[in-house]
Amino acid sequence: MIQHFPVLAVMLLFLGAFCVEIFGSNNAGIRNTIAMLAATIALVLIYALIKPVMIDGEIISYWMGNWAPVSGYAIGIGYEVDALSLFFALLVVTTFWLSGVYSMSYMAKDHHLGHYYTLYLMLSGSVLGLVMTGDIFNMFVMIEIMTFASVALTAFRNENEGTLEAGFKYLVIGSMGSSFTLTGIALIYGQCHTLNMAQISAQLCTGMTPTTIMAFALIVAGFGVKSYIVPFHTPAADAYMVAPTSVSMIFSGMVNKAGVYGMIRVLYIIFRAMDKSSVQMLVVIFGAVTMFIGVTMALAQHDFKRLLAFHSISQIGYVITAIGLGTALGITGGLFHAMNHTLFKGLLFLTAGAVLYATGTTNLDKLGGLSKKMPKTCICFLIGAFSISGLPPFNGFVSKWLVYQATYTKAVETGNFVYAIVTVVALIVSVMTLASFIKVTQAVFFGQLPAELKKTQEVPASMLVPMYLMSALCVLCGIFYPIVNKYLLHPATEATLNVTNYIDKMMGDGYAAMMGAQNIEVAPVQFSYWNPIVWLILFVIIFVAAFLVITGSKSSRGQVLNPGVKYDPKYATFFSGEEELFSQVGGSDLFWGFKTDWKGYYKVLEGLHSGIVTDYAGWTVMATAIITVCMFIFMR
């Protein structure tokens, strides 16, 4: 009964999409119930899979229409859910469920929401399908649905300026990526006469022919476009900014994770190219460049959501670097960072949406001092900001530490100095991430409240609930890492590295052995010193000790005075004696020291991000060409 669940979840979502279109387009009640019902059932179905796949280590395979493989040839479309795909499926399901709850009130003010929920369900169904499918062409179909659903959702609020342009850019670059993947798949099909991933990877064990190398390069480039690595990252920046926040949360939580899943699937399982150090080097360099350019661009942004968009790109850089290392530690770090990224980036986008919903603008220069008006959102934002910049008690710290350790141990084992440089770049990027989130904190939540924002109130509860959930998850994942590692990360890493049981499950036992694929034993990654409970007690004890010193008994200490009287000059901000006038230090001009020092670099960077679609299309083609040439050299 269990193996029906994956397909059931995906089909349910597509069915829900059509029902919403038919019944719910004018009646809000029906529409919301159908949407949420479909999302919740899908959530329950996928969560039910955790026990069999993650704990018992079993792989679920399901053949559409019961077309099981005949004498070693897979004809039908097979669904295969191993630990890796379930790991990503869990991320996908959680993200789109939370986004659904969030959009209930966030999108309430918009019109013709029927289309919105249809596209929302289509997008979620397609990403869920992509993650769980075992058939490469089915994966391509899901990519197509995902791309077009996200293009439509980007341009949903087409009355705002810049949405259509962003949608168009997304369409052009996205479809270029899909076409690369399609040509790759066609070549593979020509070579291996099958579309089933397991069988393809089994057949490729023997060796790579020029066509398969070409196919490999094209598919890797296609998935690179989908996961927004640097040369292809430009549409993401615009799309995240203009899309409604509940959608941009899905983009940064799910859509680029689907790209990353595709990369892992292709690199590790289908073509098993990751044992070649040169391919590893290529992927790591792409990752490092993405990290660096993403964060430096983010430092120069004036808009809250565009800054978050560039951060998504740079965090994906982290994940790609970690995965590119090929070591067990690297993959664990990469996967954990992908999971954390979905959590804290989703949280940050939700807070951005809350700010947009409450004040109507996300321009950093117009906002300020919102922590007094929106305390709950501010707390959630701070948790998200601290976890993304990797401060200890939160989850970002653990995953980033794993990434550093992985890159540096790789550097030492291979004696290759480039990895040490990558470690340093990773650490510096982490500090720059912290810098840009300090900028946002100062620009949006602290600092002075502009006059026109006096009337802002807190956002409604249904927007706050997903925020609380996500911040709780952020903190819990950070503290209870061993549990997360045992149940989620370790099985997923093992699934990535051990290809044989993936193939056997699909094609029947002994098939892989016939083809000569071998297994790599994965030692669980311990993180020994990090026993969080001791840390927690530590933190609390000293916190209490310090708090006593500050407030202390009223009599002996100076009292802590609350600003009772409104305009008593004693509580006014110190302006060298002047009348208190509004002069908020805007977020955008916070790092002029750093920017003046790097004027040359920033001039070049802003030049490259010209905003013209043809430039971006040029880059995509150029990057694919580079990848193909490198693959030909490396895979020889």
Add this chain to the structure above:
Amino acid sequence: MFNKLINDSASKSPWLYHINSGSCNGCDIELVACLTPRYDAERFGFKLAGTPRHADIVVVSGPVTSQSKERLIRTLAQVPEPKCVVSLGSCPKSGNVFKGSYSVEAPLDDYCHVDVSVAGCTPKPEAIMEGLYKAALILKEKREAMHK
């Protein structure tokens, strides 16, 4: 339990905040001269603070011109208790030679209670340090009064 220590240290680390309400800079230079190696006010714990929030002793110099009056009052209000005001030179107390001019609203006493006044048209650094030390002792009494 360390109230006594707190009360004692109130006089041992008085931080100064200097307000120039229109002075001719004679007293300002002398005040800063106190921090130079020859007079070294820092050995008593005196330190120039950047903001009134960090200040214990507010040193006012200059005959409280009309422009600086309003700012002076606001800055003085922003200093946390216990605080002392020291008037430096003759100008704050009486407007010195500028008395009677249209823009001088001299006696500082109209705007705040002046604890210690150091006379002299540019008092000597030793005199300033003696005045500041006296103010530090007054700080201690104020601290004890506040504490009870």
Add this chain to the structure above:
Amino acid sequence: MIILRSLFYILIFPGALFTACFGLFLAGVDRKVVARMQHRIGPPLRQPMYDFFKLLGKETIIPHAANKIAFLGAPIIGFVSLALIMLFIPVGGLTAFSGNADMIVILYLITIPGVALIVGGSSSGSPYAGIGISREMVTMMAYELPFVLVLLAVARKAGGSELAFSMEQVANWQAANGNMLFQWSMIPAAIAMLLVVPAEVGTQPFDVAEAETEICEGPLIEYSGSALGMFKLNSAMKMFVMSGLFVSLFLGGIRTGFVVCDVIVFILLCIVVTILCMSTIHAVTARLKIEHLFKFYWTFVAGMALCSLILVWCGL
């Protein structure tokens, strides 16, 4: 029993109390030495302690533009993280908590006081504080690169093939084959670290963030009373933590029999390091501009750290 012992570690010995008292003492030494270098008598050694207790006795004013929780919470978080860092640094061979990733934890824990100052500053809602925190952040970005390079170099040197990210391994390695400072390939890293310490603590030439003349104490502008006292305590403790880190990284090899004189040796070395890198530079130079500071750290100091990393990398 373990809980009691770890409580003792946390609260008393290498943890909060010891670091606080000794930090204040070190700040006193620093001020005294700077004064003596300017040919004046200078305040008594217990002056920072007086400052701290005086500030405890003053009124804590919360401006109405400030966000109360962040305003009061920031100094405490800074204090807590500094107390935690001390647990990882081997004070004379005795570490309270040690695992296989001390250095990375220290690297992150050291950013928390900086972040606490920034959050405190920006929550006070003053424009001076806004400028102050931007400078503080740029300073953090500036010294982070050389700091990371130094840590990687030490880890690679102490660990050989499998990396030694834990301070205990570094200490044992130094006990085995002499102090890290005396390895000639590590001297550039030591110099780089000596220059990183004052930036992190924020002493004179690098206190661009808390420039009391230009932007009236930067982030600390709206602080008064016990919250300000806590921040001053934090900066004093940072002085001790950073010099302690330098001593344990580069001068950890000196081992006598008993723990007590190990601790005393550690303290003396800390004083020497403070005088060497913080007081002399403070007495001799004037405050830098922010982009000069950034350029200085990312060219000269990072270069020194990088060349020692490369030297170590080639196995020297």
Add this chain to the structure above:
Amino acid sequence: MMFPFLKKAVTNAFTKPSTEAFPCPEAEGLGKYRGRIAFDGEKCVDCGMCIKVCAPAAITLDREDVEGGQNIWRTFDLTSCTFCATCADFCDEGAIQMTTDYHMVGTKHEDLLVKGVTFKKTIMGELECDTDNCIYCGLCARNCPQGAITVDRTTKTWQIDHEKCVKCGICIGKCPKKVLKFGEPKPEGVVFDESKCVYCTLCAKKCPVGAIEVDRPNKTWTINRETCIKCGACVKGCPKQALSMGPIEE
């Protein structure tokens, strides 16, 4: 050199600091430092020059009538004084001196005030008797210490010897009928002695208020009584002692 001050700083560290431990030794080498004002009441002749020349008007007067004269309290408000010592220069009597005492610190306003009193006897006129109510009892004559009054009951006559009378005022106290009183003081001023004067115009130059004009060619010496402040500078300045202070006629 990267740090020019480094060598100096390090040597400083090991030499004795140059701070004067101020509370113990007094600051020395003050030389002509203009510190606290010292005012000697006796020397002051209440000429009022100091008040006239004091820029910040730091000097205030209050007269207090005391029997037989007037106490003139002259207060120097140090918090208002600019220590230019002009008053000291103008005070010919040398009543105002600038000491080198720089400890001018006060918590109360009174600490920084320098007060001095000059007693000035009122220049009374001669003793007169209101003869119609006088009963010629002779009490005034008996009590006069100098024996300046002679009373004859029989011939009802009352004489007084003006040279002997020191205007002590005891007789006024004794007279039962209160008929005795001092008359209008004859105005005092600069008395000019024609014979000794050589018209050298020194007195005109000395006079701070310019009350005296001397015309050498036609040998005339005039004085403007109103502006004259009776400071006595001309008397002191005249080489021939032609001028003296005394009662003047008109």
